[in-house]
Amino acid sequence: MSFEWIASHQSAKPTTEIPLLSSADIRAIEASTEPIIGQPGLMEQAGLAIARWVLAQAPHAHFFWIACGNGNNGGDGAEAAIHLHRWGKTVYVSAVKSPKSAPADASRAWTRLVAEGIAVHHEAPDSWDVCIDALLGIGLQRHPEPPYAEWIKRINQAAKPTFAIDVPSGLDADTGSTFEPVVQASATLSLVGLKPGLFTHQGRDVCGDIWLHKLGTESTTEHIRCTLNPTPKPLPRPHASHKGSFGDVAIVGGALGMQGAAVLAACAALHAGAGRVFLAFLNSEGLQGVGIPPDIMLRSPDTLPHQGLTVVAGCGGEHDIGHHLPHWLELAERLVIDADALNAIAIRPDLAQALVQRRADTTVITPHPLEAARLLGCKTTQIQANRLDAAQRLAETFQCTVILKGSGSVIAAPGRKPRINPTGNGRLAIGGTGDVLAGLTGTLLSQRSTAWEAASESCYIHGLLADQWPQQTTLTASRLIEHL
Ligand SMILES: NC(=O)C1=CN([C@@H]2O[C@H](COP(=O)(O)OP(=O)(O)OC[C@H]3O[C@@H](n4cnc5c(N)ncnc54)[C@H](OP(=O)(O)O)[C@@H]3O)[C@@H](O)[C@H]2O)[C@H](O)CC1
Numbered sequence: 001m002s003f004e005w006i007a008s009h010q011s012a013k014p015t016t017e018i019p020l021l022s023s024a025d026i027r028a029i030e031a032s033t034e035p036i037i038g039q040p041g042l043m044e045q046a047g048l049a050i051a052r053w054v055l056a057q058a059p060h061a062h063f064f065w066i067a068c069g070n071g072n073n074g075g076d077g078a079e080a081a082i083h084l085h086r087w088g089k090t091v092y093v094s095a096v097k098s099p100k101s102a103p104a105d106a107s108r109a110w111t112r113l114v115a116e117g118i119a120v121h122h123e124a125p126d127s128w129d130v131c132i133d134a135l136l137g138i139g140l141q142r143h144p145e146p147p148y149a150e151w152i153k154r155i156n157q158a159a160k161p162t163f164a165i166d167v168p169s170g171l172d173a174d175t176g177s178t179f180e181p182v183v184q185a186s187a188t189l190s191l192v193g194l195k196p197g198l199f200t201h202q203g204r205d206v207c208g209d210i211w212l213h214k215l216g217t218e219s220t221t222e223h224i225r226c227t228l229n230p231t232p233k234p235l236p237r238p239h240a241s242h243k244g245s246f247g248d249v250a251i252v253g254g255a256l257g258m259q260g261a262a263v264l265a266a267c268a269a270l271h272a273g274a275g276r277v278f279l280a281f282l283n284s285e286g287l288q289g290v291g292i293p294p295d296i297m298l299r300s301p302d303t304l305p306h307q308g309l310t311v312v313a314g315c316g317g318e319h320d321i322g323h324h325l326p327h328w329l330e331l332a333e334r335l336v337i338d339a340d341a342l343n344a345i346a347i348r349p350d351l352a353q354a355l356v357q358r359r360a361d362t363t364v365i366t367p368h369p370l371e372a373a374r375l376l377g378c379k380t381t382q383i384q385a386n387r388l389d390a391a392q393r394l395a396e397t398f399q400c401t402v403i404l405k406g407s408g409s410v411i412a413a414p415g416r417k418p419r420i421n422p423t424g425n426g427r428l429a430i431g432g433t434g435d436v437l438a439g440l441t442g443t444l445l446s447q448r449s450t451a452w453e454a455a456s457e458s459c460y461i462h463g464l465l466a467d468q469w470p471q472q473t474t475l476t477a478s479r480l481i482e483h484l
């Protein structure tokens, strides 16, 4: 039996590519796990794992409120209660009354619990040291109804340590969307496999620390919905190399009053280690006060070299970028498309068509949810309701690699299982960090063999800088660059 710590609210464990499983994947694994006569079944194993985990987290707690739903998530809670009771803890078990009978595994757990002499209540206790949230797991379908909703509110109001079984009740395990109300957990123990919803959209804000216990199961490729973006390996920089070995990156952007965005992207490309960085402003009027390091070569968009160039188009590009896009969509060997360049593609079918026709695996687009919504002709809420699907749709529609930004950025590409990036935090939610990501992605795209690798590494590194940021220092986009 082993527990694995995966992430806290502000940081994530460096990992290889961990699989993330949808609810359907989890159910398929459960169904294919043959019970062994005389051995504890999955739910019994889950109960023991939960009890051990909670005790390790709160060793001095005495009074445990175990709030149980009517399904198998509640069954896990009942199994955990049996162990805590046997270990001398006071357990107060509340079960939701339902006209429907509990599923078979959970029914057996309830029978064992009663045989153990543990009372079953149908209301919440007045107070408790620790709550185990076993109300709703992957079976959640809709806004929690009474008494689930009332109990969730009580749990949150009490602000006591709360340990969620599988997912915080109210969180959609597949998408990271929350129904209201949702349990605000101190920590979450994901069972069998990690779920995508723990890592994207609202998941990171409600899970607390994320832990995994596989209960002895293994996932096969067919059971994997997506993966956690793995920690990249540093690119070797051979001794015998020269500036031509590390890519030429050109930033095309910076319309009037927006030049700072293009400068941020260019500086990010420079600090990320590009061999040469060019900066082509769409408008260079009024540049006083915009500091441009002398390492960056200024060109006009029309005098940039073509051969071997990686172009980052869009940063601060406003309306003007649209005029230049046909050229770069056709000629840039590698291309990162950000911000206003994405808005231009959203309203011009000729540009969208040119994007589709580019050579495979040479292009990365970096939309935030609103830009993604414009590209797909839908609402931002629809993008956020299923970020994995949205990123995959963008990749298929525009035949390119996608970084859908936001909490748990999603990296997608045609024909690949998407990745969710585990690094990064709310400190990145400020102006300019997107330009830094675009510039960094440009450099990596110029150096890596695939757009997929470049996008994955770029997201990881960008987020890691924020995770490692000193608590007392304000994070700004220009400071972020200095740490690249
Ligand atoms: N089976 C095993 O061996 C293991 C299961 N594990 C745990 O099981 C859960 C998944 O269990 P499941 O029963 O499929 O689903 P839940 O317990 O999450 O929820 C189902 C019940 O909740 C009701 N429900 C759903 N949504 C709501 C809502 N919004 N408000 C009120 N009630 C809701 C649902 O009622 P229906 O009317 O929709 O049928 C069910 O009564 C998984 O998460 C694990 O914790 C373990 O992994 C161990 C092995």
Ligand SMILES: [K+]
Pocket (backbone or CB within 6 Å): 073, 133, 134, 135, 136, 137, 164, 165, 166, 167, 168, 169
């Ligand atoms: K739960």
